[in-house]
Amino acid sequence: MTTTVTYRCSRPEWLTTAEIGLASARHLHNQEAEAFLLYSLGKAHTQANRHQEGVGYLTEAIALQRRAGDLAGEAETLCGAGLACLRLRRLDEALTMFRQAQTAARQLDDPHQEAFASHLTGWALLELQRPAEALQHSLAAAATMRQLGDRASEIDVLVKQCDMLRQVGQLEQARDVANQTLTIASDTDDQVITAAGFIELGRIQQDLEEPEEALASYQRAAVLQRRLGNRSREATALDATGLAYQQLGRFDEAAEFHHRAAAMHHDLADSWLQAVALAHLGDALSAAGRNAEASNVWSDAEQILRQFDDPAAQEIRNHVADAIGQGDQQ
Numbered sequence: 001m002t003t004t005v006t007y008r009c010s011r012p013e014w015l016t017t018a019e020i021g022l023a024s025a026r027h028l029h030n031q032e033a034e035a036f037l038l039y040s041l042g043k044a045h046t047q048a049n050r051h052q053e054g055v056g057y058l059t060e061a062i063a064l065q066r067r068a069g070d071l072a073g074e075a076e077t078l079c080g081a082g083l084a085c086l087r088l089r090r091l092d093e094a095l096t097m098f099r100q101a102q103t104a105a106r107q108l109d110d111p112h113q114e115a116f117a118s119h120l121t122g123w124a125l126l127e128l129q130r131p132a133e134a135l136q137h138s139l140a141a142a143a144t145m146r147q148l149g150d151r152a153s154e155i156d157v158l159v160k161q162c163d164m165l166r167q168v169g170q171l172e173q174a175r176d177v178a179n180q181t182l183t184i185a186s187d188t189d190d191q192v193i194t195a196a197g198f199i200e201l202g203r204i205q206q207d208l209e210e211p212e213e214a215l216a217s218y219q220r221a222a223v224l225q226r227r228l229g230n231r232s233r234e235a236t237a238l239d240a241t242g243l244a245y246q247q248l249g250r251f252d253e254a255a256e257f258h259h260r261a262a263a264m265h266h267d268l269a270d271s272w273l274q275a276v277a278l279a280h281l282g283d284a285l286s287a288a289g290r291n292a293e294a295s296n297v298w299s300d301a302e303q304i305l306r307q308f309d310d311p312a313a314q315e316i317r318n319h320v321a322d323a324i325g326q327g328d329q330q
Helices: 011-027 031-047 051-068 071-087 091-108 111-127 131-148 151-167 171-187 191-207 211-228 231-247 251-267 271-287 291-305 311-329
Strands: none
Touching: 011 031, 031 051, 031 071, 051 071, 071 091, 071 111, 091 111, 111 131, 111 151, 131 151, 151 171, 151 191, 171 191, 191 211, 191 231, 211 231, 231 251, 231 271, 251 271, 271 291, 271 311, 291 311
16 A cells, blocks of 8 residues: 555545545555555544544554555554544544554554654643643654654644643643644644644743733634634634633633634534533633523533543543532532
8 A cells, every 4th residue: 555645636536536446456456556555444434524434444454464464554544543533532442553653664664653652642641631641642643753853743743742741731842842743833834733733832921820922822823723614623722722811811702712713623523522612612611600591501511522432521521510519509
């Protein structure tokens, strides 16, 4: 399986072409072509935020690649399927896939693919609220990318590493890494990484009790994401902006940003991020003295969160349940 593919057609054309190709490959009993086209369809669906469908196609591709002994294709497809599972909050499945990808890459003696899979393993561990373990994977991945001279991949790793460092309490080091990432992104004119870097810097600034600075970072991120056309990440930046306004005690303004973020995530059918934004919205409304509105919003968040069972979801569910209980007593 070819590991580097450039898709230049629009998404509908991509899907139509891949579906026609898949039917032909199956008719000809060409399993190598079938696996590649299943991978292509999986990528197309995940890029369209249809992650459930994407996982289905990618899992089929993995089965064929294993049957054919295509370790290189398997490692790459496992990473793609794991990322889709990550976005569906199927975190244990994602972690298993990333670890399997690491094993396959190690057997191939492919340090780049192994480092990428290690980075993704760290991401899954971070989402599972295991930041110390996550950081070890991230540090190893960044070191390998640096050794290979792959600056673009290194800064991808460093962006997520900022959050890991922040969550283990290494705030000054996290800020240093965030600033380093932003410098590299500026040097390479990488606006995607710049936007992501400002989100991470803002979170660090909030933990350092610098809400004004965080607000500026989040607003820069939101503007960049809007320019890039990434509505999901724009919504994440808007939700983070609301958190900075909450830290500044400007709760009505915070509520406006959380509301916009929740609506955007709803439109994108991202129920996890919608629930997170709704929980934040409830907090802002409550702090603004708008208790009836807060209770309704928290109830909506609680309803959505029932479909998730990971540690972060449980933590937010507990917070929301406590907040509703306290509101009922008032």
